[in-house]
Amino acid sequence: MMGYSMELALRGLRRYPKTTALAVLTVAIGLAASMTTLALLHMLSADPLRGRSQHLHLAWVDTVLAKSQTYRSLDSDWATYDYKRLKTPDAEALLAAHKGTLQAAMADLDAQVGGDxxxxxxxxxxxxxxxxxxxxxxxxxxxxxxxxAEDAARTPVAVIDSELAQKLFGTPKAIGRVVQIKHHAFRVIGVSQPYAPQPHFYGLNAWTFSGNERESIFVPFGAAIDVGLASSSTDGCDDVTEKSKQYIAVDPMHCEWLAFWVQLDTPQEVTAYRSFLDHYAQQQPLGSFGKKPQSQLLSVQRWLTLQNAIPDNVRLNVLLAGSFLLLCMVNVAGLLAAKFMRRGAEVGIRRALGASRRAVMLHHLFEAGMVCLLGGVLAWPLTLLGLALLRMQDQGFTDLARLDVAMFAALFALALAVGVLVGLLPSWRVSMVQPGLQVKSA
Amino acid sequence: MDMAIRPILASLRAHRTTAFLIIAEIALACGVLCNAMSMIGQNMDDIRLRNAIDEGGISVVRISGSEVKTAASDIPRDLAALRNIPGVRAVATSSDMPLDNSGLTWSFGMHPGATMNDIRNAYVEYYLVGEGADKAMGLHLIEGRFFDADEYANSTLNGELVSSGHAVVITASLAKRMWPRQSALGKLLYSDALWYAVVGVVDDVLCSDDGTRDAGGRGFYNSVFFPISPASALGSLGPANPVNDYVLRSTPRDRDRVLKAAVAKLHQLYPSARIKGQRYTDMRDQYFADASSLAWTLVVVCAVMLAVTAFGIMGLTSFWVQQRRRQIGIRRAVGATRGQILGYFRLENFLLTTAGVAIGMGLAFAINIYLIKHYEMRLMPWYYLPCCVVTLWVLGQLAVQGPAMRAAAVPPVVATRSV
Incomplete structure (x- = not known):
């Protein structure tokens, strides 16, 4: 019966080819719009460091000797930056404690880097x-x-990526060469491949998604402080900090500027680290500033969610495309209903000859499914076109708009689901045709 | 009318499924269309916001690079060099420009000792400007005066990020918000131990910082100006990040030439610095690039959606016409005119569309509430609803036109045939 239903469905498609074409095209546009926006959302919410990120945690302790800094105004509340960073002494203390498998403090800085x-x-x-x-x-x-040891000695050494090596020295073989940062010499000891995880989860204050931005040079933070590099933003400073060093080139000793990430491989390690942080927080003399001890240990996913890393308009576009698809589906359901009811007489005869309601319904569901599958096939190039258009916009994250295997499969799964949903009402309606009545009127 | 409507309702009852689908389609279209149009409107409003500076005549040149060492005496030299470019009417320094995506912000209160977290504060974007900036930017003074020579000379940064002087110029909108129904002249702005007297009120200048414009788009014009002496103007914002704009004003006709000459001149003066020249209009366009791309995307989505809806209506009406050929023939045979047949289908479509938009308006409202709650969306102005309704009525009538004409063309003789 399946085979017969399929054959009838194929025949049905060829009748009224204009209606069929219109239905297929409508489904295709709806699917393409949805898949374009979904593919972008999918890429943006992908794991930034597959295989590693589940072990990485952002550790933070409030040690700022100042009142909590939420500013308020006539228009809105606005907080100062809140990227859960640490002051240099605390970052050094956590590094020295060495409670995780691996741990590192980090900050993105702008620097002019010179070669020979x-x-x-x-x-x-x-x-x-x-x-x-x-x-x-x-x-x-x-x-x-x-x-x-070189960290502790604040040795001016640098690891640069191959592209920077090429740019400064004309060759990726840059080991032993010297780069100039703020008139200080840093010896190149390593050359790395360009590194740009998306999103840039460990330094969201610098950027979230980057087209071509990436860190091209890595240096020990102590050495960076020594040559006078300073962060241009902070989450908060001690009261004793000079005002001019609180906002632009911030004081590294009294202002929070280093993000601290720790690798913890088991849930036990996470629990242990959390209590270590709590203990560290309780030792901070914050009482006189009206603050309670505060510490946080956040997973990569939790951190990205908290920071709202995925731009709002990406989600909004998914909603918009989704409602557009819904509209297309209602439309196609209407077209199919009209198409199916046109053969009311024929169905009446089939029913009179003994075809069951189920058989009639199955045939029409197949037909609806095929319309939507064809729509899915047509939606594939349209989706690629949509993604290409997205990549042409320069919004930093739009470079990531690509269709991977998972989303390609999702496209056809969605097409089939849409087919069944769209076919349900018209197929049910046509299966309700009374055999006798239709035969009589014909 | 009643006579016309009753048979339509009867026939719709016989085609409940298809009638339901048309109504659902129109309701959905109405819900999405209203919100999409309101989003387009919101973005277009932002893009077209008034900015009371001479946008068309301004060029901005920015010098950057940490290797650049500039002395206080360089600024008058640079200004003189730039002023000598033919076509330049005014030139001045500024910490940055409205809508350049970077900016200095501060929170000021109206009471002595106002702290940063005082609820009554205004959160503003401020510009540190050098002598002649009012002319270089083309600010329109509404009340009071711009800074005098002493105020420029006595204002440095002095370890703070705001002026060490006591004079400030604010925009008219900000003046009105802070001191409603009073003149702002002579009023004081406070921040901790700092205080500033309002010496002038200028026409509204936009600010870049999104933070100032939460809560439904107020605060677009929370801009204030401080004078700054040349001695602390350049590189004053931290040795790591010397940034400064030279603002040049010319007629729009001379602008591109002036800009090119200014960049060349500064290249001569600072061979190792990075020098970036921009037309102000380009800075503004860049600021609104996202808004405008979103608006265009929505325009395309609306157009495609309307097309899909129209085709859907056409498809279903064609089906009805075909199904009722015999009945139409009978009506024609018993005396109905072509016009009456046309009218029948038009009226039928009108009724369906009306039912659809009635549901759709509720849907539009619900979607709007959701978007306000979860996204930066403002309340949809009421007139979008009737606009949307009229659009769908017209669309429905246009879509039904073809099938209805075909129906009207059915000859009465069809009645005598048995299909």
Missing amino acids: KGEPSNEQLLATSSDFIPMFGVALQDGRNWTA
């Missing part, structure tokens, strides 16, 4: 500590990472 000759170029610099490179999976293609 030519103009210095503006680069994103990550001031961090020695565990960053193994912990975040930066691939070294040459040379070595710096050591904890």
Whole structure:
């Protein structure tokens, strides 16, 4: 019976080809709009570091010797930055405690980096500590990472990526060369492959999704402080900080500027680390500032959710496209209902000859399913076109608009689901045709 | 009328499924269309916001690079060099420009000692401007005066991020919000130990910072101006990040040439610095690029949605016409005119559309509430609803036109045939 229903459905498609074409096209547009927006959302919410990120946690303790800094005004409440960063002494204390498998403090800084000759170029610099490179999976293609001893000694060494090496020295073989940062020499000890996880979860204050932005040079944060590099933003400063060092080139000793990430491989380690942080928080003399001890340990996913990393308008577009698809579905249901009811007489005869309601319904459901599958096939190139249009917009994250295998499969699953939903009402309606009545009127 | 409606209702009852689908389609279209149109409107409103500076005549040149060492004496030199470019009417320094996506913000209160977290404060974006900035930007003074030479000379940054002087110029909207029904002149703005007297009120200048414009889009014009002496104007915002704009004003006709000459001149003066020249209109366009791309996307979505709806209506009406050919023939045979047949289908469509939009308006409202709650959406102005309703009525009538004409063309003789 399945085969027969399928055959009837195929015949049905060829009758009234204009209506069929209109229905297929409508489904295709609806599916393409939905899939374009869903594919972007899917790529943006993908795991930034597959295989690693589930072990990474952002650790934060409130140690700022000042009142909590939420500013309020006539129009709105606005908080200062809240990227859960730490002051240098606390980052150093947590590094020294060495309670995680690996741990690193980090901050994104703007720096002009010069080579042997030519103009210095503006680069994103990550001031961090020695565990960053193994912990975040930066691939070294040459040379070595710096050591904890070099961290402690604030040695001016640098790991640069191959593209920066090419730009500064004309060759990726840059080991032993010297880069100039603020008129200070940093020895290149390692060359890495370009590293740009999306989203940039460990430094959301610098950017979230980047088209071509990435850190091209990594240096020990102590050495960065020594040459006078400073963060241009902070989550909060001690009251004793000079005003001019609270906002633009912030005081590293008294202002929060380093994000602290720790690798914890088991739930027991997470629990243990959490109590370690709580204990650390309780030792902070914050009572006189009206604050309770506060600490947080956040997973990558939790952190991205809290920071609202996925732009609002991406979700809004998914909603918009979804409602558009719904409209297309109602429309196609209408078209199919008209198409099916046109053969009321024929169905009446089939019913009179003994076809069951189920058989009639199945035939028409197949037909609806096929319309939507055809729509899905047509939606594929349309989706690729939609994604190409998205990539042409320059919004930082739009470069990620691509269709992966999972979303390609989702497209056809959605097409089938739409087919069944759309077919249900018209098929039921046509299966209710009374055999006798239709035969008589014909 | 009643005579016309009753047979329509009877026939719709016989085609409940298809009638329901048309109504659902129109309701959905109405719900989405109203909100999409209101979003387009909201974005277009933002894009077209008035900005009382001479947008068309301004060029901005920015010098950056941490290797650049500038002395206080360089600024008068640079200004003189830029002023000598033919076509330049005014030139001045400014910490940044309205809508350049970077900016300095502060919170000011109306009472001595006002702290940053005082609820009555106004959160503003401020510009530190050098002498002649009012002319270079083309600000329109409404009340009071712009800064005098002493105020420029005595205002430095002095370890703070705001002026060490005591003079401020604010926009008319901000003046009205802070001191409703009073003149703002001579009133004081406070922040901790700092205080500033309002010496002038200028026509509304936009500010870049989104933080100032939460709560339904107020605060677009929370801009204030402080004077700054040349000695602390350049590179004053931290040694790590010396940023400064030279603002040049010319006629729009001379602008592109002036901009090119200014960039060349500064290249000569600062061979190792990065020098970026921009037309102000481009800065504004860039600021609103996202809003305008969203608006265009929505326009396309609306157009496609209307097309899909129209085709759907056409498809279903064609089906009805075909199904009722015999009845139409009979009506024609017993004396109905073509016009009456046309009218029948038009009226039928009108009734269906009306039912659809009635439900759709409720849906539109519900969607709007949801969007306000979860996204940065403002309340939909009421007139979008009737606009949307009229659009769908017209669309329905246009869509039904083709099938209805075909119905009217059915000859009476069809009645005598047995299909």
